[in-house]
Amino acid sequence: MARHTDVAFRALCKEQGADVMVTEFVQSEGLLRENAKSWEMVDFTESQRPMGVQIFGATPASMAKAAREVCNRVKPDFLDLNFGCPAHKVIEQNAGSGLLRCTPLLFEVVKAVRDAIPETPLTAKMRLGWDDESIVAVDVAGRLQELGVEAIAVHGRTRAQGYSGAAHWGWITKVSEAVDIPVIGNGDIRDGETAVERLRSSGVSGLMIGRAALAQPWIFRHVRAALEGREAPPAAGAQERWDTLVRLAELTLETHASRLGERDIRWMLAKLHPLTQGIPSSRQVRDQLQKCLTLDDLRKLRDKHLSSYVAP
Numbered sequence: 167m168a169r170h171t172d173v174a175f176r177a178l179c180k181e182q183g184a185d186v187m188v189t190e191f192v193q194s195e196g197l198l199r200e201n202a203k204s205w206e207m208v209d210f211t212e213s214q215r216p217m218g219v220q221i222f223g224a225t226p227a228s229m230a231k232a233a234r235e236v237c238n239r240v241k242p243d244f245l246d247l248n249f250g251c252p253a254h255k256v257i258e259q260n261a262g263s264g265l266l267r268c269t270p271l272l273f274e275v276v277k278a279v280r281d282a283i284p285e286t287p288l289t290a291k292m293r294l295g296w297d298d299e300s301i302v303a304v305d306v307a308g309r310l311q312e313l314g315v316e317a318i319a320v321h322g323r324t325r326a327q328g329y330s331g332a333a334h335w336g337w338i339t340k341v342s343e344a345v346d347i348p349v350i351g352n353g354d355i356r357d358g359e360t361a362v363e364r365l366r367s368s369g370v371s372g373l374m375i376g377r378a379a380l381a382q383p384w385i386f387r388h389v390r391a392a393l394e395g396r397e398a399p400p401a402a403g404a405q406e407r408w409d410t411l412v413r414l415a416e417l418t419l420e421t422h423a424s425r426l427g428e429r430d431i432r433w434m435l436a437k438l439h440p441l442t443q444g445i446p447s448s449r450q451v452r453d454q455l456q457k458c459l460t461l462d463d464l465r466k467l468r469d470k471h472l473s474s475y476v477a478p
C-alpha cells in the first residue's frame with residue numbers, strides 16, 4: 167500500500183505470518199527515469215520472498231521496459247500490474263483503475279509486459295470496474311487469463327466507490343468461477359472469522375489483506391489461526407501495540423538510514439499513525455507523537471504511557 171508497505175513494514179507482516187507480499191505500486195516512468203525513490207520502493211529482502219513488485223502506468227512500451235528492468239535487477243517472484251488505484255493523479259494518466267474504462271489499452275499493456283518478461287510469473291490486481299454501470303471484472307479476468315496472466319487479485323469495489331460502502335464479494339465469486347487461474351479476494355477482511363467465511367463462501371484461492379494490516383500487522387497471525395481451526399490468539403494489548411509501533415520506527419530508520427544519515431523520525435510519523443489505533447487515549451498519543459523528533463523521544467513516550475496504564 168502506497169506510502170506504507172515498504173521493506174520495513176513488510177518485515178513486521180512477514181514475522182506475523184503473511185504468506186505472499188507485494189510492494190506498493192511503483193510508476194513505470196519513475197523506474198525508467200532512474201528515480202531513486204521509485205527503485206527504493208521496489209526493494210525487498212530475501213527473507214520476504216515470495217515477493218511481487220507492483221508497477222503501474224498506461225503506456226505499453228514503458229510498462230514493458232520497466233517490467234524487464236525490475237525483473238533483471240531485483241528478480242521478484244512475480245510481477246504485478248495495478249488496475250485498481252482510484253487516485254485522481256493516477257487515473258488522469260489512464261493508469262490504475264483508469265484502464266478499466268479503456269480495456270483495449272489495458273490488454274495492450276498486459277500483452278506488452280507478458281512478452282517482455284516471459285520467465286517471470288505475471289499477476290494483476292484490479293477493481294470491479296469504473297462504476298456500478300460498468301462492471302468489467304469478469305470479462306477482463308477472462309481476457310487476462312488468455313493473455314497469460316497467472317493470478318488475479320480482485321478488490322470488490324468499483325473506482326467510483328473509492329473506499330466507501332462494502333466490498334461486493336458476490337462479484338469476486340463470479341470472477342473466481344469464470345477463470346481457472348487463482349483469484350485472490352480482497353476487501354474488508356479485518357479478522358479471522360471474516361477471512362474463514364469469505365474463503366468458504368467465495369471459492370477464491372487466497373485472500374488479500376490491506377488496511378487492517380496497517381493498524382494491526384498481527385492480523386496475519388489471527389487469520390492463520392482461524393484458517394487452521396485453532397483458537398484465536400489473545401488480542402493485542404497496549405504493550406504489543408506500542409512495541410510494534412516503536413519497532414516499525416526502528417526498522418524504518420535502519421532501512422533508510424544510509425539515505426538520511428541521521429536520527430530524525432519526523433518524516434515517518436504518518437507511517438506510524440495507524441498503529442496508534444487501539445492504544446488507550448489514542449488521540450492524545452497521536453498529538454504527542456507529532457512532537458517526537460527522535461527514536462529516543464518515541465521510546466520515552468511509550469514507556470511513559472505504558473507505566474501510566476499500570477494500576478497503582
Ligand SMILES: Cc1cc2nc3c(=O)[nH]c(=O)nc-3n(C[C@H](O)[C@H](O)[C@H](O)COP(=O)(O)O)c2cc1C
Nearest residue numbers: 167168190191291321352353354355375376377378
Ligand atoms: C493508503 C492505501 C494505499 C494503497 N496502495 C495500494 C497500492 O499501491 N497497490 C494496490 O494494489 N492497492 C493499494 N491499495 C488498495 C489495497 O491494496 C486494497 O485493495 C484495499 O484497501 C481494499 O482492501 P482492504 O479492505 O483489505 O483494505 C491501497 C489502499 C490504501 C488505503
